[in-house]
Structures are given as C-alpha cells and as structure tokens.
Amino acid sequence: MTERSVPIESDAPLPDGLVDTFWRYEQALMADDVPTLDLLFEDDPHTLRGDAGGVLVSHEAIAAFRRGRGGAPKRLVDRVHVRVLSPELAAVVAVLRPAGGGRGQQTQVWRRGADGWRVIAAHVSGAIPAIDPRVWRVVGTPLVDATGSGALDGETIAVKDLFEIAGQRVGGGVPGYLAEADSATSTAPALATLLAAGAAVTGIARTDEFAYSIAGVNPHYGTPPNVAVPGAIPGGSSSGPASAVALGQATVGLATDTAGSIRVPASYQGLWGLRTSHGAVPVDGLLPLAPSFDTVGWLTRDLPTLRRVAGVGLPADAGTLPTQIAVAPALLATLDEHVRSAFWTGLGELVGEGRLPVPIEVPLTGVAETFAAFRTVQAAEAWRAHGAWLSAHPGAVSGAVAERFALAAAVTEEQESAARVVLAAERAKLRAILQESVLLLPAAASGAPQTTADAATIDRIRMQTLQLTCFAGVAGAPCISAPLLAVDGAPLGLGLIGSPGTDLALLDLAGTLLP
C-alpha cells in the first residue's frame, strides 16, 4: 500500500501541510532517520511519547530513547483518521499493520508553529507477542494446575527457572544448559506446597545466568522490563518472577535469594519480597548456586498475599521478634549520600507517624571483611555447583557472569576455609544483634539503574548493594524488602532482618509499618 492509496478520513478539510508532514514522519520512522524524527517532535520539555514501555516526557528524553532503540518495528499504515481542531492543531490517529502481523494504533497530536507541523504528544500501541521472552520461557492457562484448594486459591505463580516441575525442564537462564536438560519427574517441594494450597503455575520465568547476578540482565533472552522505572534494569537474579508480578502477569513470584536475588528486584520494582530463613523452605529440586546461602522466597505486589504465601510455605511456628529496632551505621557508610538520606528520611517519616519506634544504632565491625568472605565462599560453592558443566561448555555464559565464574574457579581451598572462619564468627555476632533487635537497612544501594548505565556504574552499585544484602545470608536470617522508601522518584525497598525462624513475625511487623 503506497501513501497515496491509504484512506484518510477527516472531520473537516485537511489543514495545509499536515498530511505531508505526517508522511514525512512515517518515512523517517521506517528509515530510522533520527534527526528528522527529532525535528518533527516539538522541542519542548512537555512533549510526550508513550508506548507499552511507559510514557516519556520531554523532547530530550524522547530523543534519547530513539537514539538507543535501533529503529522502530516495520509497519504499514492501514488507514488514517484526522480530527481537525483548528488550522494549527490536529489529532491524527493511524491504524497500523505491523509487518509481522497483528494490529497497532498511533495517536499523534500535531501543532503548527513557525517552522511547520510538530508532534506534541504521541501514543503508540504495537502488536502483542504470544509471550514476552524477556520475562518468560513458557506460560500456560495455567501451565500447571493447582493440586488442592486452600489459602492460595486463585493465586498464579511465576516460577523462577531453577525449580523442578514435573514434565518441565530447568533452564537456569542458560540456553546451553536448557538444551541438555531432561524433563523433571517430580516437582520441587517448595512449589508443590503452594500448588496443594490452591495456587497454579502461570509459567516459568527468567533468571540471570545460573542466578549469579543481581542485575536482571540476561543477554540470551533480553532484559525484563521494570514497570516501576521505565528504561531501568529489573534487578535479579529473580528478574522474570519480579517483572511478571509487577506486570500483573502473576500474583506470586517463586524465587530464590542467595545474595539478594529476591530483595534487589523487589526493591527496584516496588514489590514485596521475602528471603526466608536459611533452611526454612526445602531446596530439594532446586538448581543450586551456593548452598550455604541459597534460600527460597517469594515476590508479590502486596503484603497480604505475601503473608498468605509465607503462611503456606513456612513452618507454622513464627518465632518471636524483639520489639527493639536497630540500624547499623557501618552498613550505610558505603552508600551514596542521597541514598543514605532517602533511607533516613523514610525512617524519619515512619517514626514521625508513630508506625516505627525510634531505632537504636548498633555497631557493626568488619563490614568489608565479611563481604569479602561471603563472596569467597559463594564463589567456591558456585564453582562446585556449575564448574564441571561450565568447563565442558566454554562460552555458555557471558559477560559479567562469565567473569565471576572465572574468578570463582580460582578460589583455593585455603581461601575458602579462611573465609568460612570469618563468616562463622560474623554469623555469631550478627545473630546476637538480631536476638536484641530487628535490623533495618535499605534493601538495595540505589534505585534501579537505567539499562543504558555504563558498566562501571552498574558494577559500583552492585558492590554497594551486595555489601548490604550479604548480611542476611551470612546470618542465615530472613529479610524482607518492603516497598516503603523512594529515591530520585524510584522505589527503594526497606530491608527488615530478623532472627532466623522469625519470618512470619517479620511479615507481621512489616504490616505495622503500613499506613
């Protein structure tokens, strides 16, 4: 269909130049002629452009998006409807026929200025894929039925691609591993428990490669979207379950947390996340990363759902929590000033509103040494879990994860033993603190970085974050990420660490923080 033959329906005579400029824009879009596209959007901080990824505000933000996307999907314009608002204003609605099938719509508001017609607001809807491969590997209606009925009736689970499900393969975020996987003959108990209580599995969701990252970026499948912060990374390694829950495509993410893999995506996406006490939920049928720290947990959009899931998934004895709340300034020392400030501001508001007692400060020493020891043991165990397979499959993992495994391969037995000694001492100290107080901290060291952030920034944030998140792992303690803080307009989780075994009590405590 050529431009000339596309039907244009208008409610009034077409203003001069409007249709020509519309087609000029369309041609530039198909050619990815970014300078022309930039020219034809009004150069104004209020110019708007929205699509399924979110709404961009300002000519600058829209131009940056265009530079980064590498062209729009190919399409034909099927027909055009014009509402003439004045000789200088028009709304132009184009019905689109994407080259790959389906249907789309583009609504543009055009204004004529001294230089001609310019778009001042645009809204684009494209074809919808059968499945979002960034988020999911496989989905069904449901993929796995509930096996019973109970507290989780109607809940839908996004299962991180580390759990065995009878009849399904485990992919671990690594295509080569998936390709060789046999279908599991049974279902991991951590999932079976939820199915028996009425939940069904919507699908198997993405993870970072072998879950050895907190970024949520998997080069094989694409980066799951961050609903809360358009253009930002989702956080990982439970990226798929977290994005699925935030997108409303599941109500519960069944995930794992070794060094922050539930808490970081929860913090980045404004979700509730619980890393459970070490050993509280069985890890049978789970692809391991570092068994000394691996835990099962959940992500939800609201606390009542998380509480119900935890009530099903955890032993009934909730333990009891001290009433004292503590903060460890040494843990906050490595944070950027504006994040530390956001944390204190959020705490101040909770205290001011009477929802939180005034926290005491507890001394914590050797933060850097503890973190180093944690990483050493995690690396040694990760290599023990995956080294043989990775050695037999060079190139199977990529980028930062490959570098991390390369370092892991080099950890010596002596280094590991020494690190375990450090951790044992630190664990005892931490548990003593948690006997006295619930420890509060940011669940991550920042809001979600943009996907376009440079590698140095991402790595710096990663180290800051792991330095916070590793402490629950060292203590074997439960930790919630509660979506109660904000930094630079992005969500930031409030982390709550309790004594091992107090998971349910910790959730109940979190409930008291809500308005």
Add this chain to the structure above:
Amino acid sequence: MTERSVPIESDAPLPDGLVDTFWRYEQALMADDVPTLDLLFEDDPHTLRGDAGGVLVSHEAIAAFRRGRGGAPKRLVDRVHVRVLSPELAAVVAVLRPAGGGRGQQTQVWRRGADGWRVIAAHVSGAIPAIDPRVWRVVGTPLVDATGSGALDGETIAVKDLFEIAGQRVGGGVPGYLAEADSATSTAPALATLLAAGAAVTGIARTDEFAYSIAGVNPHYGTPPNVAVPGAIPGGSSSGPASAVALGQATVGLATDTAGSIRVPASYQGLWGLRTSHGAVPVDGLLPLAPSFDTVGWLTRDLPTLRRVAGVGLPADAGTLPTQIAVAPALLATLDEHVRSAFWTGLGELVGEGRLPVPIEVPLTGVAETFAAFRTVQAAEAWRAHGAWLSAHPGAVSGAVAERFALAAAVTEEQESAARVVLAAERAKLRAILQESVLLLPAAASGAPQTTADAATIDRIRMQTLQLTCFAGVAGAPCISAPLLAVDGAPLGLGLIGSPGTDLALLDLAGTLLP
C-alpha cells in the same frame, strides 16, 4: 491514591473545568456509568476510541461497545500530563496503574463546546497478560524446538489443540477432556515433519469444542479476536491457530479441516488457508472428528509461507491441474445477494486484469441432498469418535456443539448407510468435474459476523457456509481459501478446489492470481 493527590503536570494554566470533567469521566468509567461515559464523548460520527481490539469510529459505535463490555478493568490514575492547546482544546495523557498490576496509558483529546468538555478522540492501552487465553492454552520460546533445519527455518507454529505433541496433553477445546488427558509420548507426524524442516512450536492454540463448529466461539476460554474485523468472530474450528497467525504471534497455523475449519477462519480473517487432499497428510496422533472427512492443513499470512509449508508437509508429486476454471451457479444460489455480488465482482476484476481465464459454468445438482448426506455421515462419525466420552461426561460441551452432538447421537445406521450411498455418487460426479476444471467458490458464505450477532443469524450463515465448504470434503479434494475478495469491507476468501492430489499445483495457481 485519591484524585486530589494525583500529580497533574501541565504546560500551561489548566482551562476551567477540564480536570473536573476528566475526573468525572474516570469515576463514571470505574462505576460503569454508561450514560455519563456516553455524555462525555462528543456525539459525533468522527469521534474515535481505540484499544488493543481496534479503533472504533463514531459516538454510536463507541456507545455500543460500552454497552456490551460490562465495565472497564479497574485501575488507578498514577499521574496526568496535560497539553493545553487552547482554552477549548487539550490533550490529557494519564499514566494508569491497573488494579491487577502492570501499567497502562490513556490519551484523550478534549474539546469544550457549549455543553462543556467532551472527548473527541481516545486511545487506551492496558496491562498485557502473560498469555492470551482466548487464543492459546500454552506458549513457549519456543514450546517445542525444531528438530532439524531446512525450508521452514525460523517459522513458528500455532498447533491446534488436537495434535499430539510429546510431553504435552491434547485438550480438544474441552476442559473436562484436558483434565483427564495424559501427556502424549510422541508427536503427530504432521507436526514432526515441520519440526524436522526447521519450524518450532510457539504454542498450542484453541479450537471449538472437539472442533465441531465453524464459529470459533469457545465458551470455556473466550472468543479469539478477529484482527481483520474488530468485534467479529474469528471463524473456527481452527480459531486459535488462525487468530495467532493474524496477530503475528505465529507464522504458521497447523490445523484441521473437516467441514471448513481451516477455510472459514482464513476467509473471516483474511489469511491464506489450505485444506489438503484427504489422506495426503497423515492424521496419526490427531484427535478425530469425522475420519471420512478429517484433513490436516495450514494457515499463513502470505502465500509463499503456505507454499513452503505445503512443500514440506505434502508428497512431492504435485499432480497437474486442468487450465479450465469453473464456477457452479447452483452452489452460489443459497448465498445472500450481496455476497454473490461480491464474489462475481472479485472474479470479474481478476479476469479483467488478465490473472484468471473466463470461468465456465458447470451444472451441479442435488446440492441440498449432498449437504444433508455429508452432515449425516459427519455426525455419525463424530458420535463414534466422542459419544462414549460425552455420555460419561454430561455437560462437558455446551450450547450449539452440545446440540449438534445430541443430534449426532440420534443418527441411525440406516441413515448413515443411505447417506454414504449419496456421497459416493456425488463424489464421483465432483471428481469428474474437477478433472476438467478448477472450481471457484466463496470460501465462506459471508464476511465474519459480529460476536453480538443473534443465534438465528449465526446459524443461518453457518448453514450457508457449510453448504459451500462441504463439497471439498465430499470430493476428498484440496481447497484453498485465498484472501482475494471482500464483502462489506470485510475479507472474504476465494475458494479454489482442485482434484485430489493437486494441492501444490493449486497453490501455484493461486500465485498467478496475485498482482
């Protein structure tokens, strides 16, 4: 979040009454207060409203849509951006937070008239589900990998839920049947052949209950959308594969056609469809409907893809076709006048452009008797295939399909034998005609009816359509539905019937009809 606390960002002082009217609309939407919604959209034949289902034009069409939908999905308004165009014109972009998670956007163009502010164009994007349950039962990235490489590299298949796939269940469009199904241990040869040639399975797509309908309406899972005709039924029984292909969610629909189940959805949705010669593609591993007529075939968006799939799926010997083209006026006699007219107009254009020789007219007698005999044998075989299961599962199928099976149960052996005698004679006559000529006919008796059409209309169209489509089944002949005609602005397939075994030659002939 209450209205008062929703951030509103505007590029100029807000015109009087705009924001109040915006909130009035939002409240009416959440209350499904249709009169207020109708009032606040400008009463004009050019008023526009678009969403993922398509663009509606005119206040009347929008009002009808609202009356039929039973309320909009619940949501909160997260923030609002206003572009003030004049004291009487504004574009209002709302970022939405659907109650079930995810994100949406609503763009409205408002105009102030004598009665106040009114929406003159709206574009709504809502949350995207993990899977469209109307179209699919399960999808993956892919669900089943290719097993080889060849002519179908990169093609993605929507498999009608009648074919066995190793490790997956067959549901047949009936939830009770699915619930009892075991996973298949092998893959139907009709699919295995495509996988070996490089295609992968995207997912398992919906069918009418036990494929015993040509409407594409399954009360258990919802009605798949018709991309070509917003608000219309998709056609069935291969509704899921057809809609999946039209939506761009797969490139190939692997389907079956007993009495029109490929040709009707192809016709309704503007797709290419081929019902193959009886026996040309193995039906092993296929849930039967009426084995005397069951055939395998494919749906695609373009002819080259269909030709490649057919080249893989069919025996290499293409047979040869006569050069003579024929039309059977007796077959067209039961059509509505405007459909017959559309058929002749389309043929006239093809002849006028030199793409088709002038067709001869062939006499066909006993059209009604043949149709009656076809239905009797189809019914007897359908009951033989499913009667025992249906008797053990009362209420498992519903509505028109249940009625059809009830009638099928009543067919006597005598009736069936008599009908087979009629069909044998008719088959011989038809095959003689097809030796001399390729027979052209409409692939369906109308464009796609709206989902809101009354049952009597649907049934009348169904009978008209089956009277056309049954002839390929009676002859055991291949029949293409080519998206080359139109009626009332909707697609209408041109049917081409060749002698049994000439499937590939028939596709090549169809290629000569293209501009």
